[in-house]
Amino acid sequence: MAARLIEQAFDQYNKSRLQFVQTVADLASRPQNMEHLHANNVMSLLHPLLMDVVPAIQQTAALALGKLASFSQQLAQTLVSGNILPQLISQVPVQNRFYKKSACFVLRAVAKHSVELARAVIESGGLNALVVCLEEFDPNVKESSAWAIGYVARHSPELAQSVVDAGAVPLLVLCIKEPEIGVRRVAASALSDICKHSEELTHVVVENGAISNFAALITSPDTKLKRQILSALSNIAKHTLALAELVVEAEIFPDVFSGLQDDDDLIRKNTAGLIKEIVKHTPELAQLIVNAGGMASIVDYLGRSEGHVALPGIMALGFTAAHSQQLAMSVIVSRGVVQLAICLNDEKDDHIRGAVVWALGQIGRHTPEHAKAIAMANLFPKLLECYTSSDSSDDLQDKARRTLKSVLQMCVYMPALDPLLHEAPPNILKYVVGQYSKVLPHDPQSRRQFVTSGCLRKVQEIQAEPGTELREYINTINNCFPEEIVRYYSPGYSEHLLERLETYEPVWTDGAREDWQQDTPPAPSAPPAAAAGITA
Structure with a gap:
């Protein structure tokens, strides 16, 4: 009897603990409960x-802690x-795969928030435990571990270096080859987070054969995996020419x-980002694209994208154009x-518009023919508006000023310059007048148009x-016209003519004065009073 009671008591105790952790884990799934759980000192x-001696209780307690830590x-x-991490981590080598998965979840939930918390995970021995979990046979444990490693690595180069030093990179590259799509996704994401920081870290990833594995998945039908693959390749290619060439040599184009052309915004953005990171290095790589x-594809992509999704495509056009005529x-x-003009008109974010303005400057600064393409798209008034508007950010104003300066100094298309002559501020006006001073001395037809359009005035x-x-530019322009025409269109000249008219004395020829007097009838005298009908 006593044995049965003791057994019932312990059984009830086990059930109560399990019920408690299960209830807390369930409550921690809903944000509205977090404040009350924290107030009751649930951790x-x-x-x-x-x-706990019961594995299910250990695993569920770790799951509940992970949900709580992930919330804020x-x-x-x-x-x-609360010094919970060392105890959690100490059990990883000796526990089963379910506990390891939950422990990785806790480490991920802590590390994702800040550099300091990610460093706390490392200092508690968490990174070594995560690497151990990467070697597990169970794909769910690998996925959870790779996810946590990625959260550690993304914060800073120092933390990413810690991940490399712990030996995680070769195991992450092996995860790319796993059949489970979830493992591939998070492994690619973690490797991308490592590569984004520096050339040195990227070389470690490349030396472990990551590029060929990424290239094999470039056409994967899985949307989330394709996002991560494209992001990782972009982060590899961006650092140096040599790395960009390695990406190109993987025959991804x-x-x-x-x-x-993908329906997913992030896939389109990451693809454009990869192209941008490649074309920026050399004219040869840009020419390959x-x-x-590639240019037609980028232009078509911009027609289907907007905002931050369009940004890498805009920059890809700018980097390509910057290399050569x-x-x-x-x-x-x-x-x-034409497409950039549409973007400049439609976009509202000054950061995006600034990129468009910069790209236009890279296109139009080469030759008069390039500048004419900008002028024919009627972009000068829009660029001037970006520069002069009080609503424009300082960065947009600066980019607009630089673009106007570089393109105007190449532009000889007079119809596009005429409106600027009337609207541009002085620091832009001098470039407009400077272009007239280059063209008018050699083009009689333009000189005539310059006068009739009111530009000379x-x-x-x-x-x-x-x-x-x-002043030198103006003098050069004035020297293209007869002096009397210049005087005629000078301010105050009409008033000067009127003043001369009032003081002008006619010059009479011989006999003209007498003829005029003879032909002019005398003024009538006053009529007599009687004739006027006046009586006394």
């Missing part, structure tokens, strides 16, 4: 249950301050262009200027200090 109650940085800090049809012309031929109204560039 201190879960802490001893991590060492404050709760994660409470978990760290032209297959990668299909990502620009152009030869593969020929590459800039390939952007123009692909209707890149406007030039005479400009106040320029003697000895300045602007």
Whole structure:
């Protein structure tokens, strides 16, 4: 009888503990419960249950702690301050796969919030435990471990270096080859987070054969995996020319262009980002993309994208055009200027508009023909608006000023310059007048149009200090026209003519004065009073 009672008591105790951790884990799944759970000091109650003799209780307690820590940085800090991590980590080598998965979840939930908390995970021995879990046969444990490692690595180069030093990279590359799609996803994400920091870290990933494994998955039908693969390749290619060439040599083109037409925004953005990181390095790499049809694909992609999704495509056009006249012309031929004009008109974010303005500057700064493409798209008024508007950010204003300066100094298309002559502020006006001073001396037809359009009159109204560039430009323009025409269109000339008229004395020829007097009838005298009908 006594044995049965004792057994019932212990059984009830086990059930009560299990019910408690299961209930807490369930409650921790709903954000509205977090404040009350924290107020009841739930973490201190879960802490001893991590060492429980019942494995299910240990695993569920770890799961509940992970949910609590994932909710907010404050709760994660409470978990760290409670010295829970060392105890959690100490059980990883000796526990089963279910506990390991839950422990990895806790470490991930803590590490994701900040550099300090990620460092706390490392200092508690968590990184070594995560590497042990990467070697597990169970794919769920590998996935959970890789996820946590990625959260540690993403914060800073120092933390990513700790991941490398712990030997995680070869195991993550092996995870890319796993048949389970979830393991591939998080492994690619973790490797991408390592590569993004520095060339040195990227070399470690590349030396372990990551690029070939990524390239094999470039056409994967899985959306989430494809996002991560493209992101990882972008983070590899961005650092140096040598790394970008290694990515290109993996024969990812032209297959990668299909990502620009994908329905998923992130796939399109990451594909454009990969192209951007490759074309920015050298004219040769940019030409390779152009030869593969990349510019037309980018322009088409911009027509289907907006905001932050469009940004890498805009920059890809700018980087390509910056290399040479020929590459800039390939952007123009692909209707890149027209599409950028649409983006500049439609986008509202100054950061995006600034990128568009910069890209236009890279296209138009090469030759008069390139500048004419910008002018023909009627972009000068829009660029001037970006520069002069009080609503524009400082960065947008600066980019607009630089673009106007570089493109105007190449532009000889007069119809596009005429409106700027009337609207541009002085620091932009001097570039407009400078272009007129280059063209008018050699183009009689333009000189005639310059007068009839009112531009000559406007030039005479400009106040320029003697000895300045602007005054020299104006003098050059004035020397293209007869002196009397210049005087005629100068301010105040009509008033001067009227003043001369009032003081002018006619010059009479011989006999003209007498003829005029003879032909002029005498003024009538006053009539007599009687004739006027006046009586006394």
